[in-house]
Amino acid sequence: xxxxxxxxxxxxxxEGATVAFNCTYSNSASQSFFWYxxxxxxxxxxxxxxxxxGNEDGRFTAQLNRASQYISLLIRDSKLSDSATxxxxxxxxxxxxxxxxxxxxxxxxxP
Amino acid sequence: xxxxxxxPKHLVMGMTNKKSLKCEQHMGHRAMYWYKQKAKKxxxxxxxxxxxxxxxxxxxxxxxxxxxPNSSLLNLHxxxxxxxxSALYLCASSQDYGGPPGNTIYFGEGxxxxxx
Numbered sequence: 001x002x003x004x005x006x007x008x009x010x011x012x013x014x015e016g017a018t019v020a021f022n023c024t025y026s027n028s029a030s031q032s033f034f035w036y037x038x039x040x041x042x043x044x045x046x047x048x049x050x051x052x053x054g055n056e057d058g059r060f061t062a063q064l065n066r067a068s069q070y071i072s073l074l075i076r077d078s079k080l081s082d083s084a085t086x087x088x089x090x091x092x093x094x095x096x097x098x099x100x101x102x103x104x105x106x107x108x109x110x111p
Numbered sequence: 112x113x114x115x116x117x118x119p120k121h122l123v124m125g126m127t128n129k130k131s132l133k134c135e136q137h138m139g140h141r142a143m144y145w146y147k148q149k150a151k152k153x154x155x156x157x158x159x160x161x162x163x164x165x166x167x168x169x170x171x172x173x174x175x176x177x178x179x180p181n182s183s184l185l186n187l188h189x190x191x192x193x194x195x196x197s198a199l200y201l202c203a204s205s206q207d208y209g210g211p212p213g214n215t216i217y218f219g220e221g222x223x224x225x226x227x
Contacts, residue, residue, distance in 0.1 A: 032214065034215070041199075041223075042220070042221075043201055043218040043219060043220050043221050044154065044201075044218050045218070046215055046216075046217065049215065087153060091214070093209070098156060098159070098167065099156070099216060101153035101154055102153065103152070103153055104153055
């Protein structure tokens with residue numbers, strides 16, 4: 001089993017749609033969780049950190065379920081500019097900064 | 112705009128060449144990283160420097176040689192590379208290595224390397 005698993009997609013959705021990405025992680029002791037966004041031929045950029053209480057930033061909502069070892073990202077009212085690859089990233093230990101990346105989920109928002 | 116700056120943005124080198132990738136950050140971060148990313152794959156960790164000392168080498172071949180001249184600079188020296196080493200090389204930094212939850216890593220724009 002991979003340490004961090006994501007559905008690679010692609011997810012093809014129309015503008016204005018709501019889309020949700022899921023990510024599971026294998027290490028129950030994992031400490032920190034992030035969603036990064038990566039555009040084609042660009043560097044990964046931090047989209048959101050994910051907290052136990054869940055957090056929201058505009059159209060984006062991230063949730064963490066420690067019991068199920070599951071992280072989600074919800075995008076409401078999708079824009080064409082949301083088209084990108086979304087990387088689920090986990091730091092399995094507070095003693096290291098060694099991030100574990102999921103394979104990424106590709107989102108294509110169409111007009 | 113990223114606050115981690117990498118040069119050059121593109122590099123083409125022959126298998127017998129020696130070249131270097133450079134990275135600079137002025138955020139006062141104490142941890143710096145080199146990642147390698149191939150097409151349609153996530154970044155793979157290569158090296159981690161913490162407080163200017165090499166903390167992690169992910170069994171990277173010796174043809175890649177990292178150097179951290181000071182807390183703001185990170186270099187990756189390249190020698191006798193193979194065509195399969197062609198990839199995007201990403202530098203990153205964070206406040207600390209490890210540390211509290213939420214210690215966030217910030218990436219530079221990357222250096223596209225082609226080995227011919």
